[in-house]
Amino acid sequence: MSNQQDILSSVIQSVRLDDANDTLIILDQTLLPNEKVFLALQEMKDIWDAIYHLRVRGAPAIGIAAGYGVYLGTKQSRAETYDDLYADFLKVKEYLASSRPTAVNLFWALDRMESRLKRETGKPVDEVKAALLEESEMIRSEDEQICKSIGEFALSLLKPGMGLLTHCNAGTIATAKYGTALAPMYLGQERGYDFKVYADETRPLLQGARLTAWELKEAGVDVTLICDNMASIVMKEGKIQAVLVGCDRVAKNGDTANKIGTSGVAILAKHYGIPFYVCAPLSTIDLNCKHGDDIHIELRPSEEITTKFYAKPQAPEGVQTYNPCFDVTDHSLITAIITENGIAYAPFEESLPVMFKHDK
Known part of the structure; x- marks a missing residue:
């Protein structure tokens, strides 16, 4: 195409x-x-x-x-x-x-x-x-x-016509090409899968609205932008058959740090019985990090919540803010972790190290 x-x-x-x-x-x-x-x-x-x-x-x-x-x-x-x-x-x-x-x-x-x-x-x-x-x-x-390899493995888990939800931006502009979580969407677009993608806006920096929706729309993918708090209703209405997200760090037990809000999406997916897939290059998997509690969570400036995207402040001046950049999705909420060397399933302490053996 x-x-x-x-x-x-x-x-x-x-x-x-x-x-x-x-x-x-x-x-x-x-x-x-x-x-x-x-x-x-x-x-x-x-x-x-x-x-x-x-x-x-x-x-x-x-x-x-x-x-x-x-x-x-x-x-x-x-x-x-x-x-x-x-x-x-x-x-x-x-x-x-x-x-x-x-x-x-x-x-x-x-x-x-x-x-x-x-x-x-x-x-x-x-x-x-x-x-x-x-x-x-x-x-x-x-x-x-x-x-490309992550995209191929992820695509093997999906079927034509599926509704897919993603959070933040794990697309081609976040990588060298294709992206991670968006890679199967691009490959599916090439092959006529006709996916219907729902992109969370991803507050407070709106990576889903500004970046994911932009690049998928430019590529001709059927993409619908939703607010973060709309994920539950589209799942309940049967519009979503799989969730795919990227990650910034994966611990040895499978706990995964990704953009703030990811953990909430995973909890919703678990509730509605929807598979939740993490697309993770091996470079993001840290086998020296035992679990998510060991992952340092970066705190961002308050302006990102109060003023950054507004002509006028949208919060009271001087109000206290809490603005963590990431949250950690518990391994129990993750259906599979998709790497360039294959698909890891629980128990992740056993399956993740195997992914690295393919490189030996």
Whole structure:
């Protein structure tokens, strides 16, 4: 379908590297759907700011940005020896790591870049920088293949004509291509599945309204936007046959951190007997994290609730706010966790480690 190919081609470059100009180029997702603006970032503080303020968002996209960012920061080093370059690399890595404490892909990408740096021990500085460039490009290209594989496994669980509900945005602009939770929707669109997708608006930053609804509509997918508190009624009315969400971190027992509101959707799905699927690249699965209680939940500024999307404040001035960015969905509410290497079912302590063995 030409329209499908056109939309994927137009949005897959939400994060890309202009190496010749020492620039990271990102699609500013905070301006969608009204403006499609690409930012050219050269300073580390601007890359940090883009990650922190969600100009680049989505776990895989954050990882890609981190890989490119730490490469560019190291490329700018004037070190003449491997050891001095390594020291400069660590400064950049530590700085970028402080931008989003919950996003495991951020640390995964930075650690992967450091592992590559270690493998280049003792080599000339120019060769080490070239190796870091290669590794950052591999992070991006591998993510595209990962998303496609997650989409294929997820599609195997779905049937044509199904009603699907998703929360937040786990689409192509949050990844290298296809997305995670939206990947089966794009693949289904290509293959005539005629899915009917319901997108939660996802308060308070409205990623579902601004991003998911935008990209699915552009791709020609049958998408309906609903407020977060409407999920129950569309389930009760039989409009939803499956829920698919992305994630930012999965603990060893299957507890999953995702955008705030995900846990409530899972509880509703359990009540109505609807399967709840988490689409999780292996890079988001943290086997060193035993359960959800160990996941740090980032608290966001109060303006996101009170003023950010309004011409005038929509809450009393000075009112106290509580604005956690994520919540944790208990593993007991999750039907399956879909990875690029297969589908994991409970008990997740046993099935999740098996997913990694496919990479050996």
